[in-house]
Amino acid sequence: MTLHLIQRSPFTHQALSNCLKTLMPEDSILLMEDGVYSIQHPLLQDILTPAAQAKPTSIYALIDDVNARGLEAFNHTPILNISMAEFVEQCAQHKHVISWY
């Protein structure tokens, strides 16, 4: 229902942590700007384990931000690299969009 935009590094800011505290089952997460460093953070990795939830949260990463930072080789399924156009579409497909910074 809600698309959460993570705009800060989880190693420096609590943006991801605060987002996860209120995450609802149908929500999705999009990593952008320094938020893409989340792919190396245990908080995000924990919610990716199949046991973590019945319906897994969809997690996207903005590919331009991933590539700029040299994280291409680190990203892995089920985190989906998406383009800016797909980011726009994801915003359109979710009822609410919340930025975390």
Place this chain on the structure above:
Amino acid sequence: MTLHLIQRSPFTHQALSNCLKTLMPEDSILLMEDGVYSIQHPLLQDILTPAAQAKPTSIYALIDDVNARGLEAFNHTPILNISMAEFVEQCAQHKHVISWY
């Protein structure tokens, strides 16, 4: 030898956490701006226990920032509330001053 200025809330930023990772035995910590919220954070409280270290780290809080935020009643020994003039003196008395933000 070093005075560490904590300028961010430890509930939002890793400024305090990063500072503590490199803290040396003779160092002091000064809480200022949103850093004064550290007095309610376990990371700071942990280093205040007598068992935590042989020579306890001196911890100061800028009283104007404490009072502005309504934290007067929360502050407790051994955290010492100090004035701006005493802040200046502490900077003078430490060889290095590092800001964490």
Place this chain on the structure above:
Amino acid sequence: MKKKILVLMRQAPYGSSLARDGLDYILTSAAYDQDITILFLGDGVWQLLKQQNGKSIYAKTHSASLEVLPMYDIESLYVLSDDLEDRQLSLNDLIPGVEIIEKDEFHQIMNTQDSVIGF
């Protein structure tokens, strides 16, 4: 057009202007007769602390500014119990009119909103 708007207030006051900026948005929206609910989330709960006094740091006292909210018919002020506990706070430490909720109650609130904005 009256909509149900949830405002997430996530910043501590004074250190950054965002707490004040969020409040200005809220007061404007209330003046235009919107149905506002506020969740003070994370460090946003510090905005609600009693005994604030911004004078010593050249600032307006934020908690005093929040006291006008009932005059704008904004009476839905929430905090999550986890956020209070993390900060070793209780309801007594906060200005009056705030309600503590759990995560599932937050989800019920979210589901009824037309729009959400975060500061």
Place this chain on the structure above:
Amino acid sequence: MKKKILVLMRQAPYGSSLARDGLDYILTSAAYDQDITILFLGDGVWQLLKQQNGKSIYAKTHSASLEVLPMYDIESLYVLSDDLEDRQLSLNDLIPGVEIIEKDEFHQIMNTQDSVIGF
């Protein structure tokens, strides 16, 4: 006047300009013939990651900018092993010329500095 200066580089590149601003300070100080040591601390270690390419986000590639450091005789680039471990990184993931140190080695470095500045 030549001094031993330790620069703490603590910010990830691209999201904020501070990584770039810190580097500009370093290059200026080196041009004035100061003895510079750099510790990439916390999210600062991301500055050292290989394979960066800022083009897609209108930015200069930060790791490429760091490659000029040896030309300025800056060869003391350090990271703390804990910071790498926290980010699941190894020395192979970083550009060449970086040395991993432990906390006590950092303390030895600190003790020899005339001045410390952090970005």
Place this chain on the structure above:
Amino acid sequence: MKFSLLVLSSPYSRQASESALRFAKSCIDNGHTLYRIFFYQDGVQNASQLQTPAQDELNLHKEWQSLAENHDLDLVVCIAAALKRGVLNKEEADRYDQAAFNTDAPFELSGLGQLLDAQLQSDRLITFA
């Protein structure tokens, strides 16, 4: 679909303004409508026409300006946030007796009601901070 954007950070200091610009271009390229771009807090600095970046750097003011002119965009700057931060158009500079101004059309100074309006009139409001 109708989008509005809220920009909160100053250009050249954080990536947010550039992300918002790229998002705006992508909205247009993909056939969506941009109802308004609202600049608030440090985001108001996007409107300064005195920005003088190096040759090889993006000029955010010029980018917004040309995007607005090519696609008839509504760029609104929060007037209270702008005034205190020194972002003024001619009208405000005259009103407050300032010797110069540093913003002009297509950027328009207006109140927070324009942010609320954008939220009410658009399907989505996306924040870049």
Place this chain on the structure above:
Amino acid sequence: MKFSLLVLSSPYSRQASESALRFAKSCIDNGHTLYRIFFYQDGVQNASQLQTPAQDELNLHKEWQSLAENHDLDLVVCIAAALKRGVLNKEEADRYDQAAFNTDAPFELSGLGQLLDAQLQSDRLITFA
């Protein structure tokens, strides 16, 4: 003792500029020397004379200006950081063909060498971010 200050955040958005101002006043009151105040990153916005805050708000530009004039302070703004963010004096506005300028003495635009010099000449450099 000789102090210098480094200010990195924009006024009205973060508390850093006000903290630096209060620290500077306290230095002077307590008989210390302020060698230089250096404005970098978003801190360069402290130098904008177009700041027009509300009546009951502090005007940071005016505060720095009057402190500098009363105590002969050296206020230096990083020129590269200032230009891209739209903080220009008359000389730079002319050089880059900009229609207006928004800073003037006692603020001086200069290079990062002035930050290094402050660090070398002072006993302490204190950063406000």
